Amino acid sequence: MQAPDQPILRDIVLVGGGHSHVGVLKRFGMRPEPGVRLTVICRDTHTPYSGMLPGYIAGHYSYDEVHIDLAKLARFAGARFFRDEALGLDRDAGKVLCRNRPPVPYDTLSINIGSTPQMGNVPGAAEHAVPVKPINGFNDRWLLLLARVREHSGPTRIAVVGAGAGGVELTLAMQYRLRDELRAAGRNPDELSFHLLTSSAVILPTHNASVRRTFERVLAARGVVLHRNAEVTQVFAGRLRPAGGEIIDADEIVWVTRAGGAPWLRETGLALDADGCIQVTDTLQTVSDPKIFAAGDIAAMVNHPLEKAGVFAVRQGPPLAENLRRTAAGRPLEPYHPQRRWLALISTGDRYAVASRGTLCLRGSWVWRWKDWIDRRFMLEFSELPPMKTEPSKGTNG
Ligand SMILES: Cc1cc2nc3c(=O)[nH]c(=O)nc-3n(C[C@H](O)[C@H](O)[C@H](O)COP(=O)(O)OP(=O)(O)OC[C@H]3O[C@@H](n4cnc5c(N)ncnc54)[C@H](O)[C@@H]3O)c2cc1C
Structure with a gap:
């Protein structure tokens, strides 16, 4: 973006290569901002697109199909790409402290680092x-689990803790894939059993009753044992203890409960919510520091409490890009008002999916094909990167 003969007037630094920042990079690549130097600091060169992760786990997609090549996207945006991990901020000096490189100076900073368990x-x-x-x-953790299950002889019991959309989808995707793996190895897929535990009285608490009933039926039909009101209070090697219940033996325990902010954020002095996520205003600026923005799972919009979902991270990309531009140009920022209802397409592992929006519930293999089409089209926006005139599409995460 920065032509060699242009003076650098503003340094915009993006920490994390999450779903919002890939949108920012795409937009700045399509319409460069004169005088702005963009820098991305990310631990990874490839960032996963969460909408396709369950399909990857189920075995329907390859690694490359569900990951965005950040280095390539940064090149398209004319941005510097530093493969590193941010460990802190020196807000007085306006610098990002990294694990491996000297502090990176910023005029404007944006944080999109996702959540941690x-x-x-x-x-x-x-x-x-x-x-x-x-x-x-x-x-990496999934590939290790896959290898352990392949090598484990006899019955294997898998417990998934957390029955929001992530937990339910992951259980069904893992079951589909692992049964396939055992079959391919000439073993009996019925050696696998699954337990899904939730602290609440219902699964998918943020979705409507028809969606919940549909998934309860699917889980029952697939033999997944559902434990409601079963908050896990202690985990041992190969066992877990739900509140008020019997100890459950499990060869694998997968944790998909509500996630929070990275511990290093506590040292930054930025205002955080109870889960350790950065509090932001409607302009996506942090409430503590107008030079610092945050988006995606790590951001907590003080006026609009949002679920932690890739859909919101994707949707925050365009307003974030616009406000970073406006900051650089010294123009007033625009507020972003997230939609109150959003479409979630939740898959059942076997190329079948359920559409959930408000009170709407639609299901079928056609919903899976629809989701697949939208997701592939979204990913194309980041893999095919000629100069473009159009705005990127939104994906089922957006
Ligand atoms: C199994 C599963 C399925 C899901 N399916 C869906 C779905 O279908 N639809 C949906 O909307 N949501 C889904 N979600 C939720 C979704 O994954 C998250 O909401 C989404 O990933 C959040 O995006 P993000 O942009 O905030 O961060 P992330 O996608 O987590 O990206 C964060 C990036 O920041 C980098 N990073 C982190 N810390 C640092 C650091 N200190 N320094 C530098 N870089 C750093 C990471 O390497 C990563 O590249 C699912 C979640 C799970 C667990």
């Missing part, structure tokens, strides 16, 4: 459970 309050969880978050490391 809150396992610390459950004894044994951090040692013995496999967290789904942070989402970027999940692929």
Whole structure:
């Protein structure tokens, strides 16, 4: 974006390559902002698109199909790409502190680092459970789990803790894939059993009753044992204890409960909510520091409490890009008002999906094909990067 003969007037630094920042990079690539130098700091060169993750786990997509190549996208945007991990901020000096490189100066900073699991309050969880978050490391953890299950002889019991959309989708996707793996190895897929535990009285608490009933039926038909009102209070090697219930044996324990903010944010002095996420106003600026923005799971919009879902991270990309531009140009910022209702397309592992929006519930293999089409089209926007005149599409996460 920065032509070599242009002076650098503003340094905009993006920390994290989440769903909002990929949208920012795409937009700045399509319409460069004169005098702005963009820098991305991210732990990973490839960032997963969460809408397609369950399909990847089920075995319907390859790694490349569900990951955005950040280095390539940064090149398209004319941005510097630093593969590194942010560990803190020196807000007085306006610098990002990184694990491996000298502090990176910023005039404007944006944070889109996703969420991390809150396992610390459950004894044994951090040692013995496999967290789904942070989402970027999940692929490695999943491949290890897959290898363990392949090597485990005899019955294998898998417990998934958390029955929001992520937990339910993940259970069904894992079951589909692991049964396939055992079949391919000439083993009996019925050696696998699944338990899904939730602290609440219902699964998918943010979705309508028809969606919940549909998934209850699917889980029952697939033999997944559902434990309601079963908050896990302690995890041991190969066992977990739900509140007021019997201890459950499990060869694998997968943790998909509500996630929170990275611990290093506590040292930044930015105002955080109870889960440790950064409080932001409608302009996506942090309430504490107008030079710092945040978006996606790590942001807590003080006026619009949102579910932690990729759909919101994707949707915050365009208003974030616009406000970063406006900041650079010294123009007034625009407020962003998220939609009150959004469409969620939740898959059942076997190329079948359920559409949920407000009180609407539609289901079928056609819903899966619809989701697949939308998601592939979304990913094309980031893999095919000639100069473009049109705005990117939104994906089922957006
Ligand atoms: C199994 C599963 C399925 C899901 N399915 C859906 C779905 O179908 N639809 C949906 O809307 N949501 C879904 N979600 C939720 C979704 O994954 C998250 O809401 C979404 O990933 C949040 O996006 P984000 O942009 O905030 O951050 P992320 O996608 O988590 O990206 C954060 C990025 O920041 C980088 N990073 C993190 N910390 C640092 C650091 N300190 N320094 C530098 N870089 C850093 C990471 O490497 C990563 O690239 C699912 C979640 C799970 C667990």
